[in-house]
Structure formats: C-alpha cells, structure tokens
Amino acid sequence: MLADLAEGDPVPAERELAVQFGVARETVRQALHELLVAGRIERRGRGTVVSRPKLTQPLGLQSYTEGALAVGRTPGRLAVTTEIVGATTELAAGLAIPVGAPVLHLERVLLADDQRIGLESTYLSSDRFTGLATTFDPTTSLYAAIRATGVRFGSATERIETALASPREAELLESTTAMPMLLLNRRSLDTQGVPIELVRALYRGDRIAFETVLT
The missing domain is CATH 1.10.10.10 (Winged helix-like DNA-binding domain superfamily/Winged helix DNA-binding domain)
Incomplete structure (x- = not known):
C-alpha cells in the first residue's frame, strides 16, 4: 500500500x-x-x-544537534523549563557534588525538521557552570556552550530502554500515553573523569531510532 x-x-x-x-x-x-x-x-x-523516514541518531559522544545534522536533518529545540534546583541524593551522586548544592535543570523539546522527536532533561552543576542559566540560549546546542567554557567531553555511559510517557510528556511530544517511547539516561564525564551532566531523554519510538558501529 x-x-x-x-x-x-x-x-x-x-x-x-x-x-x-x-x-x-x-x-x-x-x-x-x-x-x-x-x-x-x-x-x-x-x-x-x-510519514517521513525515522531520524536515525548515531550513538556517540555528541550533541543531538550534531547527530541530527550528521544525517541531514534540521535540528531544533523548544525551551520548556530552565531552573535552579537543590541536588537530590541521586543528582549529588551522579554529578559528584554535595547534597543540596545548586543544579541547573534544562528541559527542552527536541525537534527534527519541525517534528517533535524527544523531551530532554539535562542536569549540570550550577557552581561549575556559573552563569549558564542566564547566558545560554536553550534553542541552541548545549554541548557547544559547555565546550565554550573550556570543558572537554571525555566519555559517557548511556542506558536505553523502552518506556511509556506520562500524560504531561505525551502532550509535550504531541503523542499519546500508549505510544512506545525510548528512554535514554546518560552520564557524561570530562577528560579528567569529572562529571559534566546527567541527562534523561524520552524519544518518540515512531520517529527516531538509534544505531552504533561495532568493531
């Protein structure tokens, strides 16, 4: 058909x-x-x-912007939340900071050719990235802004599993709570092994796929 x-x-x-x-x-x-x-x-x-073919996102130490551009798609972002929160026990452990320390939380809808692809929440130490909350344009690449501070990405650990969206998440993704989603959790370190970010990203399973090269 x-x-x-x-x-x-x-x-x-x-x-x-x-x-x-x-x-x-x-x-x-x-x-x-x-x-x-x-x-x-x-x-x-x-x-x-x-619909158009799924966006195939390479798994690697790069931003969503870089990954989308690499496969010929036009990336974009819609800002949802920019706030400073106190580090929970989980955030403190992941970012290697004290419990209660200020954490910058960025929540953004990810776009590819104006289609809503994913919902990304990123957490960074506010003390390490002083001023980023007021100077960063959330519609642009966060990785480029981090690199501009002199920090270099060294490694990352990612976990991908299936999930269902909450009603709020489904609304932001213009989807339904019955649509299968891909949940990605990532912890990135710099070249000295110091944590940079914790990321929780929920992707529409009907619009994106991930791939990697095994050697």
Missing part, C-alpha cells in the same frame, strides 16, 4: 482498504496501528498520512 504513496499523502480509509484487500476492517485497523507504531504513518488532524 505505502509503496504507491509519497510522504505526506493521505492513507485511504479503513473501509476502502478493507474492500481493496478483501479483509475485515479489524485486520486493517491492526495493520494501520502497526504502521503507526513503526513510524511509517502518522496522525494529522482527523486523518492519517504517510
């Missing part, structure tokens, strides 16, 4: 597809749901259209 349609073309109605292929509407409905989860089609308004 999709082989004859281009990106943005409307998908025929369930009734039409059922007649065309001689199957029950329930069978068509299940097939369309699988295509939706796979990112082959998407809801627009009250209709369904053919």
